[in-house]
Amino acid sequence: MQTGTIRHMAIFTLKHREGSPEIEHFLQDGEKILSAIPVVKHFEVLRQVSVKCEFDYGFSMEFENQEAYDAYNAHPDHQRFVQERWETEVVSFQEIDLMK
Structure with missing residues (x-):
């Protein structure tokens, strides 16, 4: 199992x-709800600038x-x-998960 910190975007x-x-x-709701998950x-x-x-x-x-990432998803x-x-x-999106 991978054990490094995961950056999810x-x-x-x-x-x-x-x-x-x-x-x-x-x-605002996304930040309030998702950041409250332990x-x-x-x-x-x-916000995109490019x-x-x-x-x-x-x-x-x-x-x-x-x-921890799996716990968040569940x-x-x-x-x-x-x-x-x-x-x-949301009409379109891309997810990126990178490990440090």
């Missing part, structure tokens, strides 16, 4: 019009190891956020 585009309050609510470390909400990338926003976080708050918000508001 989800970069995405939302269905909402740029500058809309729905975008801010999604980003195994999540160093949560960040990011014209070379098709995605507009990003969530970045770290996990101590694979076990956590009811994460699963609820994915079902209720991510699947209904």
Whole structure:
């Protein structure tokens, strides 16, 4: 089993019009809900600045190891956020998981 720190990044585009309050609510709710999961470390909400990338926003976080990452994915708050918000508001995304 791999044991290093994992940096998980989800970069995405939302269905909402740029500058809309729905975008801010999604980003704020994502930070509040996901960063409260005990195994999540160093949560960040990011905004894309490069014209070379098709995605507009990003969530970045770290996990101590694979076990912590697996616990995050199975956590009811994460699963609820994915079902209720991510699947209904995100139109495209890419996930990147890197180990230190």
